[in-house]
Amino acid sequence: MPAAERDLFDVIVVGAGNAAFTAALAARAAGAQVLVLEKASQKLRGGNTRFTGGIFRCAYNGIEDLIPVVRGNDNPDTVLVDPYTRADYLKDLQRVTGGRTDPVLSQILVERSYDTVRWMADLGVVWEFNRAVGAVTRAGVAKVKLPSGGALRVRGEGVVLSSTLFRLAEEAEIALLYETHAQRIVTAADGRVVGVEVRGPEGIRVLHCRALVLASGGFQASPEMRTAYLGPNWSLVKVRGTRFNTGEMIRAALTTGAQSYGEWSGCHATPIDADAPTYGELRLTDKTNRLSYPFSVMVNLDGERFVDEGEDFNLYTYAKMGREILQQRSATVLQIFDRQTVPLLETRYNTATPVIAQSLPELADGIGERYGALGFRKANFRKTLESYNAAVQEGVFNPDIHDGKRTAGLRPEKTNWATRLDEPPFQAYATTVGITFTFGGIRIDANAAVVDHLERPIPGLFATGELTGGFFYLNYPGGAGLMRGAVFGRLAGTHAAQWALDNR
Ligand SMILES: Cc1cc2nc3c(=O)[nH]c(=O)nc-3n(C[C@H](O)[C@H](O)[C@H](O)COP(=O)(O)OP(=O)(O)OC[C@H]3O[C@@H](n4cnc5c(N)ncnc54)[C@H](O)[C@@H]3O)c2cc1C
Incomplete structure (x- = not known):
């Protein structure tokens, strides 16, 4: 029966991303009739x-855990992998969130992470080693060191x-x-969720269900909600991804009695190409990111450094770096590299047009020509680079580890990977802020059930992914977003199906 004609589903899932489909597939596997709702068109889905x-x-204990995930689709002899245990993962989550991550939810995320990746491989998702982001490839070293x-x-x-998730859903006869x-979430007099009101090609109507899973993302694409919750200037930033995550189901859940949770004034925002489009474009996907800054000197338009570029590996600082850039004039900064560090640039830098020069004064002139209209302060820039070069301490530069090669006497210092800018050609990449997703959302429990202010589950309501709060505060360890969506998607789908079947 066509989806539009069925008048009651066991489980309706709102959204069509990773969080939604892991929920839908788990619910279907548990025997539920499932409908997925996508706000976007088929083209922009x-x-x-x-x-x-x-x-x-x-989490993994070594290459032996990764081989059964990549399953012959990649060659383990070409990579170097250190163990990344559950304890390491938990410690990272606690460290980057300043100890604020919800202890129960973060524990589940960590403990179920490996098992969920294996489950996705069983479903038909094909995995490979990540050589692209945070990995270190060095001239003369055959194996790529994978990021922790x-x-x-x-x-x-x-x-x-x-595309794999859409295909798997179709094969599983999940309606869409x-x-x-x-x-709007529709509830019965006793508080149970019984449906969802939608606006679609056929107008406004209520679709009925026994359980509802919310997986419709954060509110980062709503300038109004960004301004209200993240604060001034956040309405001006570029959106790295979809334009459809505008937070209405977060509001709907709050109206239904869900508890708001997490850092509502916080978000994941990264350095991106200053010329990136206002919203994400599928021809570029994540290729506008500019994450090799730990090996750069980063200056603002006043020619001043403003951050410790080498505080940590990029996957542990990139999500908070956008906020630092937003605080700079015109939210525009420059990442400067020289011949020693250009080979370390992620391949994504190929999508940019850098200013290239044979000397630092020439580089300053080149930047001045291109960004003079924004009031670039050339003389200050030259002074900053001179002081930086003079402050670099001796030591062995090693991009694989926290090498402790640092500056002394600067404010802020660069505490790792500080090499002098003294080998031409020099390259400057103009960078701005791109918001990825918001940290605040609704509260879920260990079963991915949405809870009210007394921490009681709202009957029949589950949630996963970007619209849940409490996981990330201030910062975020790269790759934890998809993992969180999948771990709790699987849980949401399983428990939603169980609830629906028990209430058939
Ligand atoms: C450029 C970029 C690169 C990233 N790279 C990574 C990465 O490598 N690893 C990682 O862990 N994270 C990454 N992230 C973060 C990532 O976005 C999340 O971790 C993850 O994709 C979020 O999944 P989700 O299913 O919660 O949300 P989404 O994938 O955004 O799905 C939300 C869905 O809900 C739909 N929707 C919204 N509102 C409604 C509504 N009212 N009704 C119906 N449908 C609605 C949307 O159209 C969409 O289909 C990246 C993000 C961006 C933008």
Whole structure:
């Protein structure tokens, strides 16, 4: 029976990203009739998931755990992998969130991470080693050192992850409606969720269900909600991914009695190409990211350094770096590299047009020509680079480890990977802020059930992915977003199906 004609589903899932489909597939496997609602058109479907680099942060004890995930699709002899244990993962989550991550939810995320990646491989998702983001490739070294915790990605990245999930859903006979914008949760007098009101091609109507899973993303694509919750200037930033995550189901859940949770004024925002489009474009997906800054000197338009570029590996600082850039004039900064560090640039830098020069004064002139209209302060820039070069301490530069090669006497210092800018040609990449997703959302419990202010589950309501709060605060370890969506998607789908079947 066509989806539009069925008048009651066991489980309706709102959204069509990674979080939604892991929920839908788990619910279907548990025997439920499932409908997925996608606000976007078929052409623009798939949410932020489709834009991702497909990296899933999971715990593993070594290459022997990764081989059964990549299953012959990649060659383990070409990579170097350090163990990334559950304890390491938990410690990273606690460290980067300043100890604020919810202890129960983060524990589940960590403990179920590896198992969930294996489950996705069983479903038909194809994995490979992540050599692209955070990995270190060095001239003369045959093996690529994979980033700690971020060793795996989906082959074909987010585009293929998304198309695979749509295909698997179709094969599992999960119904799907495009251009269907969920806007209100419908409850019975006893508080149970019994449906969702949608606005779609057929107008406004209520679709009935026994359980509802919310997986419709954060509110980062709503300038109004960004301003309200993240604060001034956030309405001006570029959106790295989908334009459809505008937070209405977060509001709908709050109206239904869900508890708001997490850092509502916080978000994942990264350095991106200053010329990136206002919203993510599928031709570029995540290729506008500019994450090799730990090996750069980063200056603002006043020619001043403003951050410790080498505080940590990029996957542990990139998500908070956008906020630092937003605080700079015109939210525009420059990443400067020389011949020693250009070979370390992620391949994504190929999508930019850098200013290239044979000397630092020439570089300053080149930047002045291109960004003079923004008031670039050339003389200050030259002074900053001179002081930086003079402050670099002796030591061995090693991009694989926290090498402690640092500056002394600067404010801020660069505490790792500080090499002098003294080998031409020099390259400058103009960079701005791109928001990825928001950290605040609704509260779920260990079963992915949405809870009210007394921490009691709202009967029949479950949630997963970007619209849940409490996981990430201030910062985020790269690859934990997809993993969180999948771990709790699987849980949401399983428990929603169980609830629905028990209440048939
Ligand atoms: C450029 C980029 C690169 C990234 N790379 C990575 C990475 O490599 N690893 C990682 O872990 N994370 C990455 N992320 C973060 C990533 O976005 C999330 O981790 C993950 O994709 C979020 O999945 P989700 O299913 O919660 O949301 P989404 O994938 O955004 O899905 C939300 C869905 O809900 C739909 N929707 C929204 N509102 C409604 C409504 N009212 N009614 C119906 N449908 C609605 C949307 O259209 C969409 O289909 C990246 C993000 C971006 C933008």
